[in-house]
Amino acid sequence: MDRLKRTTFILFLMLVASLLPLGGHASSPEVGTGNGKVRDHQGNGDTTHKANYTKKAFPVLSFDYKNVRTPFEISLWVLLASLMKLGFHLIPRVSNIVPESCLLIVVGLLIGGLIKLVGEDPPVLSSKVFFFYLLPPIILDAGYFLPMRPFTENLGTILMFAVVGTLWNAFFIGGALYGVCQLEGDYLGKVELLSCLLFGSVVSAVDPVAVLAVFEEIHINELLHILVFGESLLNDAVTVVLYHLFEEFSSVGTITVTDVFLGIVCFLVVSLGGIMVGAMYGILAAFTSRFTSHTRVIEPLFVFVYSYLAYLSAEVFHLSGIMALIACGAVMRPYVEANISHKSHTTIKYFLKMWSSVSDTLIFIFLGVSTVAGKHNWNWTFVIATVVLCLVARVLGVIGLTLVINKFRIVKLTTKDQFIIAYGGLRGAIAFSLIYLLDENHFARKDMFLTAIITVIFFTVFVQGMTIRPLVDLLAVKKKQETKRSINEEIHTQFLDHLLTGIEDICGHYGHHHWKDKLNRFNKKYVKKCLIAGERSKEPQLIAFYHKMEFKQAIELVESGGGSKLPSAMPSTVSMQNIQPKKPSQERALPQVSKAREEEIRKILRTNLQKTRLRLRSYNRHTLVADPDEDGWNEFLIKRKRMKDLEKMSHVNNYLTVPAPPPDSPTIARARLASDPQAWVIKPVTGDIPTIKVELASPQSPESVSVVDEFKKSSYEQEDEDGDGLVMKATSLVAKKDETGEDDKEPQQRLQRCLSDPGPSAEDEEDEPFLP
Amino acid sequence: MRYARPNNAEELKATIRATWALITPEQCHRLIDSMPRRIAAVIQAKGAPTKRDDFNKVQDLKDNPIRSQIVEAFFDRRNFQKDGVGSMEEIGFEEFLTVMSYFRAPALHTTEEQREEIRRAKLRFLFNMHDTDNDGTITLEEYRHVVEELLSRSGSLGKETAKGIADAAMLEVASISVGHMAPDEFYEGITFEDFLKILKELEIETRMNIRFLNMDTTVLCK
Numbered sequence: 001m002d003r004l005k006r007t008t009f010i011l012f013l014m015l016v017a018s019l020l021p022l023g024g025h026a027s028s029p030e031v032g033t034g035n036g037k038v039r040d041h042q043g044n045g046d047t048t049h050k051a052n053y054t055k056k057a058f059p060v061l062s063f064d065y066k067n068v069r070t071p072f073e074i075s076l077w078v079l080l081a082s083l084m085k086l087g088f089h090l091i092p093r094v095s096n097i098v099p100e101s102c103l104l105i106v107v108g109l110l111i112g113g114l115i116k117l118v119g120e121d122p123p124v125l126s127s128k129v130f131f132f133y134l135l136p137p138i139i140l141d142a143g144y145f146l147p148m149r150p151f152t153e154n155l156g157t158i159l160m161f162a163v164v165g166t167l168w169n170a171f172f173i174g175g176a177l178y179g180v181c182q183l184e185g186d187y188l189g190k191v192e193l194l195s196c197l198l199f200g201s202v203v204s205a206v207d208p209v210a211v212l213a214v215f216e217e218i219h220i221n222e223l224l225h226i227l228v229f230g231e232s233l234l235n236d237a238v239t240v241v242l243y244h245l246f247e248e249f250s251s252v253g254t255i256t257v258t259d260v261f262l263g264i265v266c267f268l269v270v271s272l273g274g275i276m277v278g279a280m281y282g283i284l285a286a287f288t289s290r291f292t293s294h295t296r297v298i299e300p301l302f303v304f305v306y307s308y309l310a311y312l313s314a315e316v317f318h319l320s321g322i323m324a325l326i327a328c329g330a331v332m333r334p335y336v337e338a339n340i341s342h343k344s345h346t347t348i349k350y351f352l353k354m355w356s357s358v359s360d361t362l363i364f365i366f367l368g369v370s371t372v373a374g375k376h377n378w379n380w381t382f383v384i385a386t387v388v389l390c391l392v393a394r395v396l397g398v399i400g401l402t403l404v405i406n407k408f409r410i411v412k413l414t415t416k417d418q419f420i421i422a423y424g425g426l427r428g429a430i431a432f433s434l435i436y437l438l439d440e441n442h443f444a445r446k447d448m449f450l451t452a453i454i455t456v457i458f459f460t461v462f463v464q465g466m467t468i469r470p471l472v473d474l475l476a477v478k479k480k481q482e483t484k485r486s487i488n489e490e491i492h493t494q495f496l497d498h499l500l501t502g503i504e505d506i507c508g509h510y511g512h513h514h515w516k517d518k519l520n521r522f523n524k525k526y527v528k529k530c531l532i533a534g535e536r537s538k539e540p541q542l543i544a545f546y547h548k549m550e551f552k553q554a555i556e557l558v559e560s561g562g563g564s565k566l567p568s569a570m571p572s573t574v575s576m577q578n579i580q581p582k583k584p585s586q587e588r589a590l591p592q593v594s595k596a597r598e599e600e601i602r603k604i605l606r607t608n609l610q611k612t613r614l615r616l617r618s619y620n621r622h623t624l625v626a627d628p629d630e631d632g633w634n635e636f637l638i639k640r641k642r643m644k645d646l647e648k649m650s651h652v653n654n655y656l657t658v659p660a661p662p663p664d665s666p667t668i669a670r671a672r673l674a675s676d677p678q679a680w681v682i683k684p685v686t687g688d689i690p691t692i693k694v695e696l697a698s699p700q701s702p703e704s705v706s707v708v709d710e711f712k713k714s715s716y717e718q719e720d721e722d723g724d725g726l727v728m729k730a731t732s733l734v735a736k737k738d739e740t741g742e743d744d745k746e747p748q749q750r751l752q753r754c755l756s757d758p759g760p761s762a763e764d765e766e767d768e769p770f771l772p
Numbered sequence: 773m774r775y776a777r778p779n780n781a782e783e784l785k786a787t788i789r790a791t792w793a794l795i796t797p798e799q800c801h802r803l804i805d806s807m808p809r810r811i812a813a814v815i816q817a818k819g820a821p822t823k824r825d826d827f828n829k830v831q832d833l834k835d836n837p838i839r840s841q842i843v844e845a846f847f848d849r850r851n852f853q854k855d856g857v858g859s860m861e862e863i864g865f866e867e868f869l870t871v872m873s874y875f876r877a878p879a880l881h882t883t884e885e886q887r888e889e890i891r892r893a894k895l896r897f898l899f900n901m902h903d904t905d906n907d908g909t910i911t912l913e914e915y916r917h918v919v920e921e922l923l924s925r926s927g928s929l930g931k932e933t934a935k936g937i938a939d940a941a942m943l944e945v946a947s948i949s950v951g952h953m954a955p956d957e958f959y960e961g962i963t964f965e966d967f968l969k970i971l972k973e974l975e976i977e978t979r980m981n982i983r984f985l986n987m988d989t990t991v992l993c994k
Contacts, residue, residue, distance in 0.1 A: 410877040411978045481973055487941045488970045492898070494922055495838065496979060499901075502842040503875055503982055505832035511982065514832070521835065542923060546937050 080111075081361035099465045101213040101364050105458070108368015115369070122373040125366040127433040131315075134363050135430070137355035138209055139322050140307050142233065143329030144352060150226045152516075157405050157413075158227060161421070162234035165397045166204055170242055172393045173386070174200025180385045187379065191445055194250045199449050201242035202435055203390060203456055207428030208232040208322070209363060210457075214426060214465045221478040224417060228424040236322035236430075237271035243434060244318060250442050274320035278327025281310035285328070286335035286531040293533060299344035300351060303336060335531040338544075342551075363429045370432070371454050377447040386452045387459050390427070398422040416475050423468055426460040427453075490545050554601075784873045823862050837924050841901050846871050850900045857906060871897075877981040891977045892968070898976075899967050909961030912942050945970050 065072075084107050088095050094103070115122040151158070174197035181191045211232045215225055245263045285306035292299045307328045314324035337345060398421050406412045413421075435453050440446050472479075501517040504510070827833070827843040836842065845851065847859045851874070852867055860867070874897045878890050902910045902918055916938040923934050946959045949966040962970075 410981045486944055486970065487937065488944055489974055491919060491922065491937070491941055492971055492974060495898075495918070496974075496976075498836055498838045498922070499842060499898075500875075500980065500982060502833055502836045502839065503872075505830055505836070506827065506842075507872075507982070513982075517835075542919075542937065543933055546933070546940065550940075 077362060077365075078358055081358055081365055084365070085357070085361055097466070099214050099217055099461075099469075101210065101360075102462050102465055104361055104364035105368040105371075105461065108365040108370075109372060110368075111365065112369035112372030116372055122369050123366075124370045124373045125363075125429070125433065125436070127437045130363070130366075130429065130433045131321075132312075134359045135209075136308060136311050136321075136325060137352065137359045138212065139233070139311075139325045140304075140329055141352040141356035142208060142212065142229070143326035144303075144307075144333055144348075146326065146330055147222070147226065148330060150222050151230055154223065154226060154230070157409065158230035158234060160401055160405055161227065161231040161398075163238055165231065165401055166201075166206075166235040166238040167242075168397045168400075169204030169390075169393045170197065170201035170238075172200070172396070173204055173389045174198070176389050176393075177382070177385060180381065184381050192250070194246050195443055195445065195449075198243065198246035198250060198438075198443075199386075199435070199452070201239060201246060202431050203386065203427060203453060204393065205235050205239040205427070205431060206232040206425045207430050209360060209430070210426035210428030210461055210465075211424060213360060213364075214461075214468060215424065218469050218472050219480045220420065220472060221480055223411075224420050224424075224477070225480070227417075228421055233322060233326055234271075237267060237274065237320040239430075239434070240318070240320050241267040241270050247438070247442075270318070270320050271323055273317065274314045274323035275327040277314045277317075277319060278310045278324035278329075279331045281306045281313070281324075282328040282331030283531070285332040286339070289332075289336045289339040290531060290533040292340065296341050296344055299340045300347045303332065303348050304351070306332070335528070338528075338532045367429055367432065367454075367457065371458075374450055374454075375447045376451045376454075377445070378451055379448050382448055383452045383455050387456055390456055390460075394425045395422045398425075416477055419475070420468075420472070420477055423464055423471065426464060427457050428461070429457070432457060487546060487549060490542060494542055781870075781873070784876060785869070788869055788873060838921050841918075841921065844904075845897070845901050848900055850906065851897060872982075875980060875982040878977050887977055894976045894980045895968055895971060896964065898971075898980075899964055907961075909963050910967070911961040912938065915942055915962070 081104075084104060085100075088100060088103055112122045174193075177200060178191070178193050178196040181196065206228070208229065211229055215228065241263060245259070245266070249259065285302055288302050288306070289299060292302070307325055310324045310328040311321045314321040340348075398418050402413050402418050402421075431453050432450075435446070435449050438446050438449070443449070497513065497517070501513040504514050824843055824847065827846065833839050833842070844859065846868065847861070847863060849858055849860055852870055874894055878887055882890070899910070902914055904914055904917075916935055919938040919941070920934040942959075942962075945962050945966055948970055949962075950959060
């Protein structure tokens, strides 16, 4: 197995190596198009001299590389990045020791070297490409999936580190470097204070790309992760302001108090403005997604386009684009996720992950290539001083700030935490690009800065990136809990929220919880009504969580249906029956029903498994038309249901006379289902027993079901109670039957509702009563 | 408060009393202005008992879905004495403080055992809030009541969902704590040990805290 992996990797390398000359070749296209040109000329020359015109053979095959050059090269680079990523995961040993970012930089170095050997000029990471195409996907991915709860709980700490910490770093490094330059005298003496300060401000910013790349692999606990990561995101505003401030005034040479004051105002404008721009676009996106129930295909597009526009709009005004992106993603997410279909949600997730992954890889490779390509000016003093000062400043900053912060925190930051925060301050490509953007006329030492920045980046990524994992293990830092969130935890989280708010109200203390509660209530009362379509707007969080959990379990069940392994790790035989208190016999309906419910679920999923194998349809990309058969089928089911309900009133006994199959927990049932597919016979659809039809994997089914949803909804309008999401049909059944019937309908309804697009699912699918 | 570990409660009490003694008149004035009228009257009267109605007069509590349970917790004898039973009609300042002391944050340098103790105490408080009939277990009915209360302010999405959620939660607890059960066994309810187990990941000792000794600091971070 190992050998196989090794040979595969070698093959990859060879494939990549064969692509490289093409890449190098790409920069000198004359060879290819030369022939074309010559021929053209000849053709032209010939037509002008009709006398000399000789008929040439029709060119069957011609080589015209110039046309496709740019897209071809871009695709080659992306392909290279992806192949590299593939390759690294084939060698597990290396990827355990060395973080991916390091390997990618090394690959970039190699490629740069190869290109230089071929004699070409390796491409340097253009700042425009970096800031407009490579950075936004990563930031959007981070912002959209930002865990809001720990982020807002620790916002004060994060802001302290981001703003005050970065300011401290910038001035300390800048000032100290200036001092070093003056001391050194001869070569460095000409470096001005403002240039040093500019350099300091750029090099002091913790880079989100690098932090993400390294921290993702070490699985550190949530608090530390959000602290370092949040800091890296929010310090963008500070960096932008300082950068522009020093750049503007570097030509003038001096800074007055007015400028400092304006700088502070600028900082507020940049950060708050960026957030507002992002929030505005986020609300627009949420509002748009409210109306997309008929065009599900383009839902993800809205998310991406609005976010990108937010970023670009912020860049127009020199506001902080990163903060705009984060605000946009964070604001739109709860509303968009309530509105879009499950498939769109998956699409968004995967597209974001894909783009950010490719961007990430490309950035590091290009860093490596640019190192080889760029003009360098190695000055021992400057570079060493930079590296040392960066470390010292970071450590001092973190320790100092923590002393202040711990006075205000309930959960204090321990020394271990401080160490990880300090050690996790990685620099990355943003710093490089910012330096690269500098005007050479104003900054005579630009190449020296470039060299120093690259050294710092390499140092942090290689040394700190590689050693952080063993250090985390050595210091026994708490790691991320891998356990799934249970419903008990969710209930108690909500309970705690209300409890703490209540205690705060009793004390009269308008604290953290009070305001959060007020915000939630405002959100529920006004905002959700605007931005969320239909009935989902009234759904409280606990219920939404519960549905999500059930849905996930159902999906897991289906996915593992083919295999023989248990999807969940809970080997228990506890079922509903064990929990229900023993009641006198006339109420035996309850335990019976719960078994029945399990069987329903089994039946649904079994049916679905069969159906997914049978379904082979290609679908039209432009219109997902409903399956005409399904339409008719669903109508039939509706009629069935109506008749069934009338029958139910008189068929109470059905429920009580079912011979009890061995009571299983859902888990055991799953195992049995998985391992013994023939245990359950699917009853052929006859006239009197309706069956459920739940389409999961077919691409057409959501559309068709939602179309039918609309149809059924209108027909059931008069029967719905106040139109809330999960209200069962208000028929005139006896209360007990109501309960039992509703219990039956619940899982199907929920499944159906989650699988179909979330409109109010007033429709009830059939439930197959019981096994004979 | 002769609670499980006298040291802990005594320490808390002593600290609270000491800090209270340090409060200046200005702070008192501010407290009186900012707190609801009845609580202020309690401080002024220094010991006149508080009744349930007084809690109900707190305006901000009206929107809280679990208001009744919170108020009950202040009068629950189990929170004052180790084997207390039933509830009191009136409470004095000392009992009020005792309940409040459950929301104190652990200090910076606590050992693992101390943290465990604090966690147990806080979870015990929560457990007592749920276990209304004081039989030592949270039965399905009680749990359903909890979930229903939680969802009560969130519109009328049907009691069925609340029941479903409570049932699923109970199932989870049973699965985690007992594991395998024969079909005719009956899981009585969540005992305190089970409760501890299922809420272990929640890190109660860091979350169930209120900063109520620094009244005028509006802080953003916990």
